[in-house]
Amino acid sequence: MFRLFAAWRHAPTHRRVWALAAPMILSNLSVPLVALVDSAVIGHLPHAHQLASVAVGGTLYTLLVWVMGFLRMGTTGFAAQASGRNDGGTLRQVLLQGLLLAFGFALLLSVVAQPLKGFALQLMQPSAELDDLAQLYLNTRLFGLPAALGSMALIGWFLGAQNGRAPLAILLTTNLFNVVLDLWFVLGLEWGVAGAARASVIAEWSGLAVGLALTRGALRQNPGRLDRQALGRWVNWKPLMAANRDIFIRSLALQLVFFLVTVQGTRLGDTTVAANALLLNGLLLTAHALDGLAHAIEALSGHAIGARNRLELRRVLTVAGGWSLLASLAFGLFFLFGGTLFIQMQTNIPDVREMAIAYLPYLAALPLVAVWSYLLDGLFIGATRAREMRNAMLLAVAIALPLGWLLQDLGNHGLWLAFLSFMLLRGLCLGAIARRLQRQRQWFEPPHASAVVHTPKGP
Template identity: 25%
Template sequence: MNRVKNMTMGSPAKLIISFAVPLIIANLGQQMYMIVDTMIVGRGIGVEALAAVGATDWSYWLALWVIQALTQGFAISISQSFGEGSQVRIKKTVAMSIWLCLGIGIVMTVICLMAGRSLLLILQTPENIFESASAYLLTMYSGILVVMAYNMAAAVLRSFGDGKTPLIAIVIAAAANIVLDLLFVLVFRWGVTGAAVATVLAQLFAFLYCLSVLRKMELMKLVREDWRADRNIINRQCSLGLPLALQHILIAVGGMILQYAINQQGVVFIAGFTATNKIYGLLESSAISVGYAVTTYVAQNYGAGLYSRIRSGLKSSVLITGGLSVLVSCIMILGGRFVLKLFIDDASSSAAEVLDISYHYLFIMSCLLSTLYWLYAFRNTLQGLGKTFAPFVSGVMEFFARVSAAVFFTRFFGEKALFFAEPGAWMAALLVLIVVCIKSVRELPQTDRSDLR
């Protein structure tokens, strides 16, 4: 229980930062082992293998983001119940979330395995990398239940203010993934399939560690009554999780349309984008971590009726994300080319061209990174308040921005338009979120619930 953090007392900025730092390290660790995964594929197998993995990005993210959105949505009411101090409701909500994750995870696994190859065909994945891409994607889809289990366990821990356990879990997963990558890809010669198997097993180890911590918490000692279906709680969880899932489905579908446009540019262009997309996780990881901290902070204080602290928390989160974005941008602009070289086989005749494409894309995203970071500050504040419609609308805006870049602007600007698809999506979403978030926070009661007692 010493890892549980009550965020209804103390400095908002210090609480958000202290909670976010372990998550930042955890997310960076997760991104690093995914990067190592890609490095081993790119340098150990070749440019075509790198392109094959990259061609599956948006198809896999479609499933991954739905899982992350659902579990994050389910955790909102857990945080709010924690702020209220209602242990009975916490246990019941956790139990219903587990049932929902199990059912949704099974359905998603079946659908994704049936549709995986068709998705790659629709995206016109080049023939010379199609079979490798298909093998990688279907293996990743096979592990959906494992990914769902880890994300739900981590979301529950974060809702209690515990950012340390997910950090340790990712360290365990990272070490396992690297060892298994080297074994499966370079020793057993399983190709891209080996890389996918290593990633799924690493997530399993992360889940098992989180589970071992949860089982020791008094809050998680569930009894038979907790597991009985509660329609009101299930409806509440669905009302929080499903809009976020739909939002991410739209974002992913827009990305898949973008991937279709990228695939038309050939294997070298795909490989260039793949290298940068792997670093994109590093660009975004700090924003995601602060976003999780903001959601937990806002949800706990909303549950406790401490509305003045929510207003202070929003101001702090905007300043924190703005400062972080500048730091990350500088690091990537100065050191990005060196990092990108780690993904590319120097012996390849197209290595220089792939590197130029990758760095050009990375430079553009780095220059506009503050937009992405502020997006998380405003979006996660709304989610902590239990407002999921505006984030859904922001997902619609992201969808249209990406599709416009892929379908419309490429006709006038060619492949150059593809480099601005992501930053354009961030800007479109941010415009919606700023307006709605500020309005929602201003409409909160001016007097805290505790002052009325």
């Protein structure tokens, strides 16, 4: 306990955490604001199926993007450890590898999305109006997929390089463009659901352009030489690909849960899926804010592990963990006492408002339940221990799915109870594995199949 108190009192660690967390919180908060703006703009159109189509189409697009979360998370861990070793050559290698993977997977997913879209909508059994608009929205958003994945790789690399301002510039550019164009295309030009999708595509390409421009300055601050021949050897791809594979499986399992929540909500009716979408916007708001602190843990814990500094690692986890707990409590109180206004800002459809407000207590409980999984994800990513993170997620899903099936007779209440249980299980499973690694003193040992391959630093 004394060591934790001493770690919390270390002022330089507070400054380092907030130097990364503050810009990431600001930029992350702008991400759910896009969904909030889409919901608010489309939610003031006359029909519930218009709002529901953005929720369904947006969920399918998010599924494609978020299962590629390894492009950010894997890149952060390897870049952070390279930064801890002052290895500019490896930083350059990780940057180029991340971008090549992003554009390659964007091409692959654009092909996969078509059969996936048909299967998913058939499984949801939506109304004819909802089906048509959801397909239109998704097909348009796919034009922005290469930019979205490229930006993810850039954000992960900048974080690993201890640069929190560049991700802020990328995300703010993307999301501010989206807000302005959303209002113009939907309300000004009256393009409806298609206008919301077009705004997002233009915004995503704008954010990627800003990110690519900022890499030059970051590389100047981390001198080194890229070994171009190393990129042609599998041994230099294997560690990153192994970590990315495990993070992909983990992300796929997580997105499966969110997809099933949307599927079950859709089966309960257009009003239910629309109300749940408004509530999940609240979860996105919370998650992206708390992820700002989790991102700081990723970068700083990876840096500490790369430098093999145990004291630095303890200080980072203590400071970022303390602030995360305080922030999650603040969000819970906000949704408990201000949730009605939060829902009313998003839609004026009476049935959707009434249902969403009735389920606000579940949203208020989510931050305190979910915060632990966000924190521990950050630690595992910084340590490039993707396999253990994957195993924890699969175990949580394996326990939560039967629970959700047992609770389905409770309707939407059962759906939210199952979802809360899943978020709690995520933290418990990660915590158990983290405790085992701590007892065995393995945090500073290279994870299986994830040791970083060094490249020359150059003259």
